[in-house]
Every structure is written in structure tokens, then in C-alpha cells.
Amino acid sequence: MPGLIETRALTKQYPGVRALDALDLQLEPGIIGLVGANGAGKSTLLKILLGLIDATSGSASMLGFDVVTEGPTARQFVGYMPEHDCLPIDISATEFVAHMAQINGLPRGAARERTAETLRHVGLFEERYREMRGYSTGMKQRVKLAQALVHDPRLMLLDEPTNGLDPEGRDEMLDLVRRTGKEFGISIIMASHLLSEIERVCEHLVVIDAGKLVQSDSIASFTRQTAVLLVEVDGDAAPVGERIRGAGFSVTVDRRELRVPITDDRVYDLIRDATIEAGVGLVRLEQDRRQLEDLFRESQPEEAAGV
Numbered sequence: 001m002p003g004l005i006e007t008r009a010l011t012k013q014y015p016g017v018r019a020l021d022a023l024d025l026q027l028e029p030g031i032i033g034l035v036g037a038n039g040a041g042k043s044t045l046l047k048i049l050l051g052l053i054d055a056t057s058g059s060a061s062m063l064g065f066d067v068v069t070e071g072p073t074a075r076q077f078v079g080y081m082p083e084h085d086c087l088p089i090d091i092s093a094t095e096f097v098a099h100m101a102q103i104n105g106l107p108r109g110a111a112r113e114r115t116a117e118t119l120r121h122v123g124l125f126e127e128r129y130r131e132m133r134g135y136s137t138g139m140k141q142r143v144k145l146a147q148a149l150v151h152d153p154r155l156m157l158l159d160e161p162t163n164g165l166d167p168e169g170r171d172e173m174l175d176l177v178r179r180t181g182k183e184f185g186i187s188i189i190m191a192s193h194l195l196s197e198i199e200r201v202c203e204h205l206v207v208i209d210a211g212k213l214v215q216s217d218s219i220a221s222f223t224r225q226t227a228v229l230l231v232e233v234d235g236d237a238a239p240v241g242e243r244i245r246g247a248g249f250s251v252t253v254d255r256r257e258l259r260v261p262i263t264d265d266r267v268y269d270l271i272r273d274a275t276i277e278a279g280v281g282l283v284r285l286e287q288d289r290r291q292l293e294d295l296f297r298e299s300q301p302e303e304a305a306g307v
Contacts (some may be wrong), residue, residue, distance in 0.1 A: 002064025004029050005049065006107055012044050012211070019044040021211035022058065027189075033198030033205045033219075034191040041211040042191040043083065046157050050080055063154060071234060072228035083159040083191075085140065089133035093124055093143045096132070097150050104151035111150075118150045120294060121202030123175060124296040132234065138169040142176070149180060156180070158190045161199060174201050223289050231258040231271055232284035243274035259288065 006026040020041045034042050047053045049062050051071040060067045065074035082297035088096060091160045094115055119128045122142040127135070132143060141161060146155050160168040160175060168284040178201045181188045192198055198205060198219075205222055207214040215222075233240055233256055241253035244260060247270055252259040260267055266287075 002061075005060070005062055005189070005222070006030075007045075007060040008058055010045075010048065010060050011056045012041075012048065013051070013056040019211050020048070020058075023211065025213055025216065026202070026205065027185040027206070027216070028204045029180070030203060031188045033202035034119050034189055034208070035193065035195060035204060035205060035213075036208040038193055039194075039230075042193075042208065043159055043209070044211075046080075046159055046189070046191060049073070050075065050078070050156065053129065066125045076151075079151065079156040079186075081144045081148040081156065081158045081161055083113045083163050087132050087140055087143060089135075090131060092129050092131055093119060094128045094147070096143065097147050100147040100277075101150040106151055114150050114152070115146075118146045121149070121180070122146045123172075124225040128217075136165045138166075138172070141165060141169075141173060143182075145173075145176065149186075153186060154185075155189070158188060159236070161190060161194055162192070162194070162218055165227040170197070177201055204296050226288045227262045228288040229260045229262055230284065230286055230288040231260060231266065231282070232256055233258075233275055233280040234283050235278075235280035237280075239278035240271075240280060243277055244270060247274075254294075256283075262287075 003026060005025060007023050007025045009022040010020050011018070023041070023045070025176060026087065036042050044053070048055050048060055049067055051067055062074045063077055065071070067074060070180060094172055098111045098115040098183060102108060106114060116125070116128070119125050122145055124142050124146065127139065132140065135143070141163070145158070148158070155174070158177065162173050165173060174197055177188065180186060190198070190201060197260055202219055204216070204218050206216045226228050231237070231240070235255050235256070237253050241251045241258055244251045244258070249263065249267055251271065260271065271285060272282070
């Protein structure tokens, strides 16, 4: 079975700027986060895959199809949600999404039926006949997602799907993206500069910076457990920390939380006894996990050293 995406030495040179720099990438089906700072090359990569712009050199394939020589064939299996606002506001969501379904090859009747189902899925069924000029930003983002989904693609490319949304709208969109991938079995590549979004939705992470691949691996590998216990108590953690430190263990205290390196199995009993002696309740005791932000914090000293 062909892979999802493969690029070899993919390069895009603009005047004075190299957006992609000999990018080698191989991705299998799944829900994938494409992360990097603004200008890292995320949108450029998606546009090359879609045939919207040409690469300067190198090659790329999508679902086993070469994006240059077999682009039209590849694109019939792909849905795309662009970052920018691109909706025709003087028609309804139903008209627009049904039109996009027909462009993607669905007969008129099937297009109307699929449009109704898709707008229900994204939460716009009751508002489907309204002109989109009256839609909120969140509703417009849902329409953009619907038109990418309506023809039942094998792969969806989502470019900053939470762009312009408030926190509540962002949560709803991320939940919708996750459910779309899980319930319909569609592979998704979601580009975002927000690591917290990627961690909530995706199974695999691709990190690019200045057009180069930094890392590509499962989310689990990035957020693996550390050899540190995270302890939360229901009062001042300082007395607990003093007792742990007095027993010869290192500890970091921050108000109600403590972080204790696991250097010896005795540490578990020590934490239990220390909380009892300090007269505080034990709220949480778990092995700490790395956050995706740690990946970038760890890389900063190296980058600074190279300046």
C-alpha cells in the first residue's frame, strides 16, 4: 500500500528566501501534525502537494501519486482547508459545499445528499440555507472544513484550522477535526504553529524549521514519561519537600507541587510518609511526561550557541 506523503530533496526558492530546503519526508496514514513557526515552510509544503505552486527542485508524491505528473489523479482523493478567508459570502453554505462536491466529481443528487450529511457533521445543519455573509468566524471555518470533507477524501490537508477563533471555538474545531479523522478513517495533516493543538489532536508530529525537517515521530515518543514524579498536595508543599530533601533525595517545590527524580524505589514510600508527617493530603502522584514545548526549549541553547 502506498504511503501517505513522500518528498525527496524538495526545495522551494523564492527571491531571497528558501521556503523549503531539500526536505526529505516520509509519512504513513494517520492524523499528523505539521508544526513550525510562521514562515517555517508549512503552507509552502501543502501548496506544492496540491499543485498550487511548483517546487524549484526535488520530488513529492501523495497517496502514491507524483504531484507533478499525476496531480489531477491525486487531488480527487484529497480535501483542502486553506488558512485564509476564501468563501463567497453571497450564497448559502449548502450551495457552496454542494458546488464543491460536484467539482470533485459527485453527481448533483449525491452532492446535495452528501452536503446535508457533512453540514450536519460540522454543526451547521440548522444554518445551512443562510447566506454566509452573516456567519461568524467559527461558522466560516466549519464551512471550509465541510467543503474539504464533502467528497469523502482519503486525505485532508488543514492549514491552521483554528485561525481567528476564540478559545471556545478553537476547542470545538479541534474536537471536530479529531472526530473527523477517527470516525471516518480519513488521514489528516494539520498545519499549526500551536503545539498545544497538535498534542490534543494528532498521533504523529512533523517539525520543520526554515524549510528543513527537524524531527518526525509519534506524539507518544515526544511526550514519553520522564524519570520524575509529579506530586501535588492540598496545602503548602514546602514542609513535604524539606522531609524528602532531608532523606537525601533531590526535590523541586513550587507552591502545592513537587517534582522528585526517581533515583530509588524508596521514594514512593518516602513521599507517602512525608505528606503524612507534614499533615497535608496527597492529591496526585504520577510520573511526569514531557510536553511538546520541551522539544523547542531543549533546542534553544543549541540554536543560540550557533548564532
